[in-house]
């Protein structure tokens with residue numbers, strides 16, 4: 001469920017008209033809904049109310065300060081994967097004790113900062129990382145709480161580029177080596193074992209892969225405890241999908257997911273951490289764009305819009321489907337015919353939709369790319385010297401620009417001539 005709907009013939013974000021926003025801000029822009037972010041977090045929190053759980057929003061999905069502050073104010077912790085994300089979380093006022101640090105390539109500098117700030121846990125992904133963390137912690141006179149990310153070799157049945165829990169993915173430590181690595185960790189100074197961690201992929205739309213993975217994880221926790229390790233928390237990962245195709249691909253409800261966690265891991269009597277990103281931010285955001293030209297080659301209708309792959313790379317990177325609707329409800333009611341929606345970037349891969357039944361659209365019309373709140377703005381770049389687009393947060397009848405449009409001075413001003421060119 002989300003809070004983008006037609007009112008008086010115009011698509012609104014909560015009580016704000018997107019047609020009016022487009023006049024105020026120009027296009028393209030990202031627009032996020034506070035009510036939708038809040039709802040997703042609350043539904044998840046309620047579903048897991050029976051378990052002692054810390055919900056750490058995976059910031060890489062959408063790390064705007066205003067978005068993470070919205071969630072932090074509801075009690076969310078953060079899952080960070082870099083120093084930049086850690087700094088963003090701290091800057092938004094998230095207490096360090098509610099931050100976990102994931103990722104395969106944490107550097108010494110990142111570990112030092114996280115240790116000095118006193119984060120809740122490092123999700124360790126390799127033995128070299130474990131050794132380095134021990135060294136850094138000793139140097140600082142700190143102790144690092146760790147869980148080891150194990151790779152259960154389960155196929156999450158999602159797109160290959162967002163599958164992370166197979167043995168040929170770079171993530172985690174194989175199940176066969178897990179006990180050995182925990183044994184090593186228990187001997188290292190500066191390291192305190194507190195949990196186990198897993199994340200098998202993203203946009204997962206059935207519970208089956210989780211069921212398989214959690215059974216394996218539950219078994220491991222029992223073995224580790226028998227080996228004498230104090231496992232007090234299990235990090236169950238993120239990854240539950242969102243309905244990109246409306247009612248055609250409905251992911252499991254958080255209640256079912258929570259029931260599965262209780263069923264497979266509840267007997268362990270431990271705390272839980274979860275790291276949802278997409279399911280919180282995904283359909284809480286849209287990308288609004290304007291039609292520049294319509295080019296009909298006779299064989300194909302191309303609708304050329306002012307947003308492009310540099311603004312939203314998901315269709316190109318993951319073959320992702322995003323529903324696209326006109327901001328005008330009257331346009332939406334016109335007869336559909338097949339079209340590609342493409343941007344101005346000089347790449348054949350620059351499209352937002354291909355061979356899609358779409359209504360009649362004319363230059364100047366506004367369109368909304370739905371479910372663009374996660375892995376959208378955060379992956380934007382300035383390819384073709386295009387400016388990063390603004391982000392807006394709506395709350396009821398109010399809106400705030402939570403990142404202004406970049407300026408050409410900002411963009412070009414980052415370059416420096418070499419000394420011999422002056």
Ligand SMILES: *Cc1c(COP(=O)(O)O)cnc(C)c1O
Nearest residue numbers: 058102202238239275276277278
């Ligand atoms: C990306 C990621 C997540 C979040 O995945 P979603 O599909 O957005 O929920 C959680 N944990 C880790 C370790 C990740 O890399």
